[in-house]
Amino acid sequence: MTVFSLMLVVFSLTTGEFVIAGILPDVAGDLTVSVPAAGLLVSAYALGMIVGGPVVTVATARLPRKTLVVGLVAVAVIGNLGSALAPNYSTLLLARFVAGLVVATFFAVAIATVVSIAEPGREASAVARVALGMNLGIIGGTPIGTVIGQHLGWRATFVSVALCATVALGLVLRFLPTMPVASSGSVLGELRVFTDRGVQLAIALTALGNVGVVTVFTYFTPLLTEVGGFATGVVPVLLLVYGAGAVLGNYLGGRLADKVPMSSLAGLLAALAGTLALFWVAADIQLLAVVLIFVLGALAFAIIPGMQTRVVGAAGAAPTLAVAVNASGFQLAAAFAGRIGGWVIDDGPGLRSIYPIAAVLTVTGLLLALHMLRRDREHVLESS
Template identity: 70%
Template sequence: MPLPVFALMLVVFSLTTGEFVISGIQPDVAAGLGVSIPAAGLLVTAYALGMIVGGPVVTVLTARLARKPLIAALVTVSVVGNLGSALAPNYAVLLPARFLAGSVVATFFAVAIATAVGMAPAGRQASTVAKVAVGMNLGIVLGTPIGTFIGQHAGWRATFAAVAAVSVAALLLVLRFVPARPRAAAGPVLGELRVFAGRDVQLALALTAVGNVGVVTVFTYIAPLLTDVGGFSAASVPLLLVVYGAGAVAGNLLGGRLADRALMPSLAGLLGALTVALALFWLLGGARPLAAVLTFVLGVLAFAIVPGMQTRVLTTAEAAPTLAVAVNASGFQLAAALAGWLGGTIIDDGPGLRSISLVGAVLTSAGLAVAVYILRRDRARTAPAPGVRTRRSAGR
C-alpha cells in the first residue's frame, strides 16, 4: 500500500475506532462516571450529532480550502476531542467532547475519498478508495476490541487517549507523505445545496438513515446485550467484537459485489435478511453459541448494506459528490444519534434490554419498505410507456 494511502487509511482507522469503541467500554464509562447505561449510550448520540451537524456545515465552509491543510486541521480537531474525552472530569464535559470529536469525521471521509481518487493511477481509482476504506473495517475488527481491552484493563480514559495517539501518528504520516494539491474546485454553495432538492437524493439519504437505525441501536448496546442477555462474561466482549468486525469485513466485500451487479434489488434483499437476523437475535440471543453466530451474521449484514447505500447517494447526487458523501455520513449518524436515545428509552421506560433487538428488526423493516419503494420507482421509470411494444413482443 502506498504510504500516502496508508496515512489516510490510518486516520480512517482511528476515527472509526473512536466512534465504535464506546459500545465496548460503555459499562466502564457508566460505572466510572456514576451514570446509568442509557446515559452512557447518549455519548454515542453526542458523537453522531457532531457528525450530523458538522458533515454538511464543515464541508460547505471548507469547500475551497486546499485538501492537505484541511485534512490536517480536521484530524487535529479529532485529536482535541478525544484528548478532551480522556481528561473529562465528569459526564457534563465528556458529552460535548464526544460532539467535538465527531464534528469533523464526515468531512474528513469525503475529503479523504477525493484525495485518494486524485492520487490514484488511471483506472485504479476504485481500488485506491477501497484501500482507504479498509481503515473503517480495521477500526471495527481490531480498533474496537483493542480499545475495549485497553478500557477494561487500564480504564476507559486510556482508550480515548490511545485513539488520540493513533490519530497523531496518522497526522504525522499525512503531513510527510500526502502530496499537496490545489484547492478543490467548488461551485456556488447554493448550487451544490440545490442537488438535495431532488426526490431521488432525498430518498437515498432517507434509506441510509432509516435502514441503519435498527442495527445501530443493537450495536450501541451490544456489550450489555451480550453480558446481561447472552450470559457472556465481560472479558468475552472484546473477542465477540472481533467476531462482529470479521463479519463486517466480509459484509463490506459482499455488499460491494452485490451492489455492482444489482444495486437496489441487492439492498432490498440484504435489508430483508437483516430484519430476520435481528428478530432471531431477539429470540435466540440468550443461548451463547447462537448469540455468537448471530453476532457474526449481524456484522456481515450491517456492513453489506453500506456500499450500496453509498453508491445510491453518489449516483443520484452527481452534481455535488463530495458534499453528498458528507451528508450521507450524516444520515448514518442520524441513525446512530437516534439509536443511543432510543435504546436508553427502551431500557428505562420500555420493555427492557432484551427487546432492543426486536425493536431493531421492526425499524429495519421500515428501511426495507423504503428500499422496495425506490426499487419500484426505478422500475416504473424505466418501464416501456403504455402502447410501446418491445422488439420481442413486436416479433411475435
C-alpha cells in the first residue's frame, strides 16, 4: 500500500497537470480569453515546477520524508482547489503556478527513493513503476477529467483532481512509514552536483528531448478537432488511446534503458521526431491519426525512464536535488511549449505547423543524445 499511495499521488498530480489539454477551449471560452492565452496556463504550471524544483527541494532538505510528502501533497490540493475557485484568468494563472510549485520535489523524492532500493541494473524499471501513476493519469485521469469538464464545467475538473489528491494524502498518512530526511549532506555540497558536465547534459537532454511532444500535447484538443476533424466528444477517447500508448511505452522504455540506455534513448527520440513529422502529413486521415496518437503516447513516455535514470546516475550523492531540477527541465520544455504553440497559432504559419516544428525541436534533443552517446563511448575507451 505504500507504493500504491505514492502512485496515487503521482496519478493525481499528473491528471492536474495534463487535463488542461482536454479542457483548454472550455477555459478559454468561460474566461473570455484566446486559446493561446489559455495555453499559458500550462506555462504557469510549468513555471511553478521550474522555480519549485530547486527552491522547494533545498528548503525542505532537512525534513523527514513523510512530513515532506504530506506537506507537498497538501499544497497541491490547495492549488487545484484555488484553480477551481479562481474568479478570473489572472487568479487562475496564479493558482496553476502554486499547484506546480511542489510537484518536482515530490517526484524527485519518490524517484530517488525507489532507485536507492532497486536491485542493481533494475533502476530504470523501478523508475518506470513509479511513472505508472503518471501513465494512469494520462490514460484515465485526463480523459475522465475532460469528460467531467465537458459535462459539469472545467471548474469541476479541478475539484475532482483536488479530491483525488486528498484521498491520496489520506493513504500517505496511513501507510507511508517514517523515513530519514531526504538529504543528509550540506546544501552547498548538493548544489555542487550541477558543476558536473554529465548532470548538465542530462538535464539539457530532458528539456530538449521533450519540448516538441509537449508542444503538441498542450494544443492537443484544437489540433485534433480543427486540424484532424474529430468531434469534441471524441477527444476523451483519443486521450485514452494516447494514455494506452504511454503505459506500453513506459514499460518498454524502462526495459530498454536497463539494457542499452543511451543507444535506446537516441533511437526513441529519432522515432518520436519521425512520428511528429508523419502527423503533419496525415493529421486529417482519421484512422491513421488514431494509430499515430497511440504511437506518440508510447514514444513520449518511453524516453522518460532513461532520462530520469541518467540524471540519478550522473548526480551521484545528490540525486534528489538533481531529479527535482531535471523535472524543472521538463517543465521548462512545457513552458516554452505553451509560448511556441501560441506564436505558431497567432503570428506563425498556423495550427497544423505545430507538428513539423515539434519534430525539428525533437531532433535537437536527438543530436544532444548522440553527442552524449559518443561521449560515453570515448570515456569507455579511455578507461580501458
